[in-house]
Amino acid sequence: xxxxxxxxxxxxxxxxxxxxxxxxxxxQVKEGVKRSDLFSDSESRAQNQELLKAFGKGVRAGVVNxxxxxEDDAWEDLRAVxxxxxxxxxxxxxxxxxMATFVLALKAPLFKRLEAMPGVEGGKLIxxxxxxxxxxxxxxxxxxEIFIGERDQIIERQRQEMLELSTPVVELWDRVLTLPLIGxxxxxxxxxxxxxxxxxxxERQAEVVIMDITGVGTVDTQVAQHLxxxxxxxxxxxxxxxxxxxxxxxxxxxxxxxxxxxxxxxRSSIRTALSDALQKVGYVIKTTEAS
Amino acid sequence: xxxxxxxNLVENALLVSIQDDVTDTEIxxxxxxxxxxxxxxxxxxxxxxxxxxxxxxxxxGRVIAQLAGISRLLAAETYVVGMRPAVAVTLVExxxxxxxxRTALSLTHAxxxxxxx
Numbered sequence: 001x002x003x004x005x006x007x008x009x010x011x012x013x014x015x016x017x018x019x020x021x022x023x024x025x026x027x028q029v030k031e032g033v034k035r036s037d038l039f040s041d042s043e044s045r046a047q048n049q050e051l052l053k054a055f056g057k058g059v060r061a062g063v064v065n066x067x068x069x070x071e072d073d074a075w076e077d078l079r080a081v082x083x084x085x086x087x088x089x090x091x092x093x094x095x096x097x098x099m100a101t102f103v104l105a106l107k108a109p110l111f112k113r114l115e116a117m118p119g120v121e122g123g124k125l126i127x128x129x130x131x132x133x134x135x136x137x138x139x140x141x142x143x144x145e146i147f148i149g150e151r152d153q154i155i156e157r158q159r160q161e162m163l164e165l166s167t168p169v170v171e172l173w174d175r176v177l178t179l180p181l182i183g184x185x186x187x188x189x190x191x192x193x194x195x196x197x198x199x200x201x202x203e204r205q206a207e208v209v210i211m212d213i214t215g216v217g218t219v220d221t222q223v224a225q226h227l228x229x230x231x232x233x234x235x236x237x238x239x240x241x242x243x244x245x246x247x248x249x250x251x252x253x254x255x256x257x258x259x260x261x262x263x264x265x266x267r268s269s270i271r272t273a274l275s276d277a278l279q280k281v282g283y284v285i286k287t288t289e290a291s
Numbered sequence: 292x293x294x295x296x297x298x299n300l301v302e303n304a305l306l307v308s309i310q311d312d313v314t315d316t317e318i319x320x321x322x323x324x325x326x327x328x329x330x331x332x333x334x335x336x337x338x339x340x341x342x343x344x345x346x347x348x349x350x351x352g353r354v355i356a357q358l359a360g361i362s363r364l365l366a367a368e369t370y371v372v373g374m375r376p377a378v379a380v381t382l383v384e385x386x387x388x389x390x391x392x393r394t395a396l397s398l399t400h401a402x403x404x405x406x407x408x
Contacts, residue, residue, distance in 0.1 A: 198376030205396055232388045233379040238372060238396040263390075 006063050008120060008128050009135075012113045013056040021048050023109035031105055033098040038089075047085055052106075054078035059135060066131065070142045078139070082146055090150040099147050103140040107132060167193045169200040175207040176277045178270070182215035190226035194233055201239050208277040209234050212270045214245030224259040231264045240280065242266070244273035296321050298328055304336035304367075304405055305329065306398065311343045318354050325358065329365045336405045337362045338398060342373025352387035359392040368393055368408065370401040 013020065025048060028034040034044060054077040062074030070079065089099060110132045114120055120128060162183070172178050179197055201209065211227065213219070219227075231241040244267040246254075251268075254261075267273040275285060296313055298321075299306045305328055307321070329337065339355065359369035372395045374382075382389065395401035 194380060195376065198379055201396075202376060207396065207400070229383045233376075233383045236371070236374050236379040236382055236389060236394055237376065238374065238394040238400060 006059050006131060008114060008117060009059055009110065009132060010056070012110060012117075013052070013059070016113060017052065017056075018049075020106075020109045020113070021045065021052055023112070024048055024052070024106050027105035027108045028102055031101050033101045033105070035092075035094060035098065038092045038094065050081050051078070051085065054081045055106075055135075055139065063135075068135070068138070070138055079142075079146075082143055086143065086146040086150050090147060090154070096144060096147055100140050100144055103143050104136060106139070107136050110136070163189060163192060167196050169197055171200075171204055171206075172210070172274065173278060173281070173283070175205060175281045176210070176274075177201065177204065177206040177208070178210040178212060178274075180212045180215060183217070185216060185223045185226050187222075187226070190230065194226075194230045197230065198233055198237055201234065201237050206239055208240050208242065208280050210242045210244050210270060210273045210277055212245040212273070213243060213250070214247075214270065216245075219250045219253055221257050221259060224254060224257070228259075228261060228264065231261075240265075242273045242277060244268070244270045298325060300332060300334070301338070301398075302402060302405070303334055304338050304370075304402065305332070305334050306338045306340060308340045309344055311345050313344075315350060318351065322354065322358060322361065326361050326365065329362060329367050334367055335408065336368045336370060336401070338370045338372055338395075338401045338405075339392075340372050340398060341378070342375065344378060345375065347378050347381050347385075349385055349387065352382055352385060352389070356387065356389055356391060359389070363391060368405070370395050370404070372396065372398055372401050 025034065025044060028044075029036075036044075039047070058068075058070075058075040058078045060074075062068050062070075062072050068075075086099070111129060114125060114128050114132070167189070168180070170178050170180070177197070177200060179193065181193070185193070197209065200206065211230065213227070216223065227243060231243065234241040242265045243261070246266050246268055248268075265276070267276065278285060296310060296317060297308050299308075305325065307325060309318070309321075325337065328334075337358070339358065341355075344351070355371065362369045369392045371389065371392045374394065393401075393404070395404060
């Protein structure tokens with residue numbers, strides 16, 4: 001008899017919708033991915049109902065001759081619901097494995113019902129099972145993609161925020177600037193830091209700049225390269241650069257890596273760097289008579 | 292010598308102002324004129340004011356380095372003053388660190404350093 005590949009699946013979804021939802025939830029509990037600690041029972045149920053409804057709609061309209069693509073218009077509802085659910089789950093700290101298992105758990109109830117259907121056996125059963133597997137797998141892969149995309153967005157946002165708040169140039173004294181570097185120094189940040197620094201030198205007519213790397217965790221050849229380039233640019237502008245905060249550990253690494261600082265002065269602490277800087281612009285620090 | 296680039300005697304140094312629209316020919320001519328003036332006027336320093344220079348390329352960078360080399364041979368120190376941030380970044384990116392020149396923030400700074408020398 002003429003029957004499309006998805007007819008049996010649709011029948012199941014139409015006749016036993018809430019049964020599938022309940023069993024899907026049950027499988028999630030069994031697999032340990034329901035996260036009752038993060039979502040209440042009614043919340044999970046509502047999410048599952050919505051997802052399954054959108055999934056059913058997609059299966060009905062979006063599968064032609066056993067072929068389908070979740071990018072098609074027919075699957076729009078599912079994509080929208082998934083985007084919401086994923087966003088919610090990322091922000092509550094659900095892992096990718098839990099997310100994938102959560103979707104894949106839909107297979108068990110569907111298989112069981114296919115098996116119990118009258119007249120579905122042998123080759124026909126295998127074909128139906130294959131169809132369900134393909135649909136649910138695509139569903140799961142798509143879910144993970146959205147999930148990862150969601151996380152990427154968070155990372156990108158945080159990176160942007162870090163870039164913005166991490167390059168303060170501070171005026172310590174007349175004509176003396178300091179640039180406390182914190183965290184990692186990648187190319188993008190180094191560029192930002194350098195431009196910001198040079199602009200400030202111009203505005204304040206600074207003669208000495210102390211680049212303090214106490215807060216920089218590791219110095220490899222690339223970080224050293226960025227620092228020395230910044231120092232060279234500072235010199236070209238007509239100011240002098242002191243790199244301070246070089247720990248014994250970092251000094252050893254730099255020598256082992258064969259990094260040559262050339263004519264740039266280096267100091268172990270910002271304290272000595274400051275006193276040198278003040279001397280260069282013509283000040284001395286003196287204790288008062290009383291002390 | 293065109294009017295775009297001027298050479299003036301300030302104290303014991305020659306002040307050279309390089310304009311933004313300087314052409315390659317003019318800057319080569321400048322090299323010639325400047326070396327003659329250094330020898331004739333027996334100055335201690337040459338101050339290259341590049342504050343109006345907004346764009347540099349390897350050619351200009353090399354000419355500056357050469358000017359410094361020539362002055363050094365004629366016993367004058369070269370100070371590059373007023374370099375813009377964008378120009379400094381570009382030169383560093385081109386790998387031209389101009390090690391043979393001295394640098395100063397402004398003409399005043401360069402002159403006071405020359406007086407001390």
